[in-house]
Amino acid sequence: MRVVEKRQLLSAEEISRTLQRLAHEIVEKSGGTKDLALIGVRRRGVPLSERLAKTVKDFSGVDIPVGTIDITLYRDDLSTVGPQPVVHSNEISFSVDDRDLVIVDDVLYTGRTVRAAMNGLFDLGRPKRIRLCVLIDRGHREMPIEATFIGNSVQTSDTEIVEVHLKEIDGDERVVLVDRVP
Amino acid sequence: MLQRLEHLLGIEDLTREQISFILDQAKPFQEFQRHPLKKLATLRGKTVAIAFFENSTRTRISFSTAAARLGADTMNLQAEASSLKKGESLLDTVRTLEAMRPDGLVIRHSSSGAPEFVADRLGVPVINAGDGTHEHPTQALLDALTIRDRKGHLEGWNLTILGDVLHSRVARSNVHLLSKFGVRITLCGPAMWVPRELETLAPNVRRVTRVEEALDGADVIIALRVQTERLHEPALAAEEYILRYQLTPQRLQLARPGALVLHPGPMIRGLEIDGAVADGPQSCVLEQVANGLAIRMALLYHLVGGAAVEPPPAKPPEKAQ
Numbered sequence: 001m002r003v004v005e006k007r008q009l010l011s012a013e014e015i016s017r018t019l020q021r022l023a024h025e026i027v028e029k030s031g032g033t034k035d036l037a038l039i040g041v042r043r044r045g046v047p048l049s050e051r052l053a054k055t056v057k058d059f060s061g062v063d064i065p066v067g068t069i070d071i072t073l074y075r076d077d078l079s080t081v082g083p084q085p086v087v088h089s090n091e092i093s094f095s096v097d098d099r100d101l102v103i104v105d106d107v108l109y110t111g112r113t114v115r116a117a118m119n120g121l122f123d124l125g126r127p128k129r130i131r132l133c134v135l136i137d138r139g140h141r142e143m144p145i146e147a148t149f150i151g152n153s154v155q156t157s158d159t160e161i162v163e164v165h166l167k168e169i170d171g172d173e174r175v176v177l178v179d180r181v182p
Numbered sequence: 183m184l185q186r187l188e189h190l191l192g193i194e195d196l197t198r199e200q201i202s203f204i205l206d207q208a209k210p211f212q213e214f215q216r217h218p219l220k221k222l223a224t225l226r227g228k229t230v231a232i233a234f235f236e237n238s239t240r241t242r243i244s245f246s247t248a249a250a251r252l253g254a255d256t257m258n259l260q261a262e263a264s265s266l267k268k269g270e271s272l273l274d275t276v277r278t279l280e281a282m283r284p285d286g287l288v289i290r291h292s293s294s295g296a297p298e299f300v301a302d303r304l305g306v307p308v309i310n311a312g313d314g315t316h317e318h319p320t321q322a323l324l325d326a327l328t329i330r331d332r333k334g335h336l337e338g339w340n341l342t343i344l345g346d347v348l349h350s351r352v353a354r355s356n357v358h359l360l361s362k363f364g365v366r367i368t369l370c371g372p373a374m375w376v377p378r379e380l381e382t383l384a385p386n387v388r389r390v391t392r393v394e395e396a397l398d399g400a401d402v403i404i405a406l407r408v409q410t411e412r413l414h415e416p417a418l419a420a421e422e423y424i425l426r427y428q429l430t431p432q433r434l435q436l437a438r439p440g441a442l443v444l445h446p447g448p449m450i451r452g453l454e455i456d457g458a459v460a461d462g463p464q465s466c467v468l469e470q471v472a473n474g475l476a477i478r479m480a481l482l483y484h485l486v487g488g489a490a491v492e493p494p495p496a497k498p499p500e501k502a503q
Contacts, residue, residue, distance in 0.1 A: 070210065073224045073483075083186050084488035087480075089210040123219040 005178050009136065009154060009162070012173035018151040019048070022133055023055035025149055026102055035100040035128060037065040041117050042088055044106035047168040048135060052104060067092030069103075074116035096125040102149070106164040108134040111145030136175060138162050186488075189301045189308040190481055192317040193358040201359060204480060205327050211476040211483075214251070225254035225487055231284035233259040233275070234311065235291040240447055240471070241311050241320075245288045248478035254486065257284060272296055276303050286486035289313075294351075307485040309478075315351050320481065321446050322355035324474040328466050329402055331473075332442055336363040342396045342437070343367065344429060345406030345454055346375040352446045353406060357383050370396030371406075371427060372418055393427050400437040404444045405429045408454045420453060430456045434464065442466050 010018065030036050033056065040049030046068045053066045070088040078084065103117050114132055121127060133149035138156040152175075156162060159180045167173045187200060214220065230249040234242050242258075249256045261275070272293070279287060279300075286307045289297050294314030301308040312318040330336050341360055347353045347369045357367055361384035369376050369389045381387050390396045397403065408423060429443065443455075443465045451457040459465060 073210070073214075073222050078224060078487055084484045087207055087210045087483065089213040119223075123217050123221070125218060 001180055001182055003161070003178050004181050005176050006160070008174055008176050009152065010175035015135070015151075015166075015173060015175065018135065019051050020055055022149050022151060023052045024059070026052065026133060027056055027060060029148065030100055033060060033062040033064050035098065037067065037094060037096070037099045037101055038133075039092070039101055039103050039117070039121065040066065040068045041103060041105040041113060042068055042070045043169060044164055044166055045104045047166050048106060049104040052133070065094045067094065067096075069117055069120050071113055071116035071120055074119040076112060076116070090120065090124075092124065096121055096127045098126070098128045101127045101130045102133050103130060104133045106135050106166075107162050108132065108137045108145070108147050108150075109140055109162075111141045111143035114145045115143050135164060136162050187485060189297075189310075190319055190485065191297050191301060191308065191310045193319045193322050193355045194317070196319075196359075196362075198362050201323070201326070201362065204323055204477070204484075205330060207480040207484065208323075208327055208473065208476040211479040212473065214479070215472060215475060220251050221253065222251060223253045224483060225249070225252040225285075228254045228285040228486055229257060229283075230254050230286045230288060230482065230486060231257040231259065231279055231282065232288045233261070233279065233290070235261050235275075235289070235296075236312065238290055238312070241290065241474075244471075244474045245309075245311060245478050245482075248475055248482055251475075252479055252482055252487075254285075254482070257282060272299060273303075276300055280304060286482065309481055309485065312351055315349050315354070317355045317358075318351040318446075319355050320474065320477055321352045322359040323481075324470055324477045325356055325404065325444055325446075326359055327473045327477060328444065328469045329442060331469070332466065333401070336360065336365065338364055339366075339401035340399050340438075341365050341367045341402045341404065342400040343369050343404045343406065344393065344396065344427060345371045346409060347371055347380055347406065348375045348377060349409060350406050353404070354383065356404060357387060361386055368396050368400070372423065374418075393433060394436055397433055397436040400441050402442045402444065403429065403434075403437060404446070405449075405455045407446065407448065407450060410450070410453075424453060428452075428454060428456060429459050431458050431462070434459055434462075440464065444470060447471070 027033055038049040038053055040046035049066050053064050056064055068091045070090055072085050072087045118130060131148040134147045135151040137147055137150045137153045161178050163176050163178055165172045165174050232245050246256050284306060288309045288311050289300060290311035291313050294316035296313050297308050297310035310317060310319055326336060343353050361367060367387045369380055370393055376389050381389050441464060443459055445467050449455055449460055451460055
């Protein structure tokens with residue numbers, strides 16, 4: 001079984017333009033920045049949420065709060081695969097009560113990660129609203145979860161993997177579709 | 183690659199990397215204690231047996247709370263040490279526990295080595311909550327976390343342990359842990375409680391009889407509880423202990439400025455420690471308690487949560503003689 005790159009979905013420039021558009025969309029569809037806060041899902045949701053917040057600051061002058069959430073403790077597949085994964089802390093320095101939250105992640109697939117993220121957020125308080133922003137929606141939902149803000153929708157098969165490379169974590173910057181072939 | 187931990191029986195056999203990993207993994211659980219809702223479903227459906235054969239309130243409650251906050255159920259066994267031969271009664275206990283099929287066991291026992299004895303036979307992860315005068319690994323871990331949080335690192339400073347070191351499993355575990363990080367350790371207390379042999383426990387350990395000498399240059403001080411029942415073996419008046427070894431504000435001044443004061447608890451104010459020191463800015467006792475919960479949650483998460491679906495077959499119990 002090996003992994004083969006099938007095609008590039010987004011170049012560095014396309015990622016940048018997509019994030020610009022998403023930042024504007026979030027503010028537009030929220031009627032402004034009041035009570036707005038972004039929650040980046042570890043790992044790649046974190047730099048994405050930071051970039052979105054920076055873009056919002058650039059065009060509106062407003063600093064919207066950004067937090068990060070680690071969903072390891074809320075996953076539904078623990079204890080089925082050997083040693084436990086490493087846990088990390090959340091970093092949410094503001095209260096989530098009555099906040100208009102947007103969860104930010106790189107890829108929306110089965111929806112289980114977002115379910116876990118919501119569980120984590122509800123342990124912290126009672127947000128006014130939670131919506132979801134993803135760079136790529138690749139279908140195959142196993143939970144009744146939808147994203148309000150979508151960078152790109154891509155049709156994928158079960159064996160394919162959408163790999164998001166971000167310079168803060170991976171060094172390079174692009175989104176590729178890879179496949180596992182025998 | 184971090185060698186996977188199956189049990190936590192003691193600090194002596196852990197590597198620096200394993201210890202650092204546990205301390206790092208306690209951080210998210212420290213943050214968790216500040217959540218309004220302190221309940222996870224991570225260990226839902228798992229049962230942790232908490233078997234204390236020695237009296238303890240604090241450690242037992244700490245482990246129970248850690249398990250409950252992770253969503254696990256607990257079985258609380260509190261038993262007096264049996265008057266039967268120690269080996270026999272422990273085997274009976276092991277059989278009883280096996281019959282209830284827990285997913286993990288936390289055990290405190292008055293016999294050194296009891297947790298290992300049980301771990302060899304039970305087939306589930308075992309955490310030592312204190313065995314005889316041997317080890318109290320979770321105490322050393324929470325002490326290390328407390329010190330690391332305050333000082334930033336665990337390397338290259340001076341530790342003084344004050345009190346009845348001979349009978350202290352807490353002291354032993356702390357010596358094992360901190361010496362692995364290059365901490366220089368001074369043991370001090372009444373001569374019969376700090377025998378010369380303790381210097382061989384680990385590298386960089388020395389023994390000193392005068393408290394003034396022991397505190398000079400100390401960056402961290404661990405004051406041990408005087409086990410009042412032992413004040414009679416041989417006779418040592420409490421007043422004499424206080425006069426010669428009590429950690430007073432004046433004696434604390436002999437240590438480095440801002441030196442940390444730790445105590446495994448429960449404290450006897452006015453005996454091994456002066457109330458002003460216990461409540462002062464250098465005292466870390468409340469942080470120790472909070473960190474105990476985080477450490478125990480991290481251990482239960484990794485050991486009980488991560489157990490293989492098929493535990494290794496338990497050795498059949500030996501037939502009674």
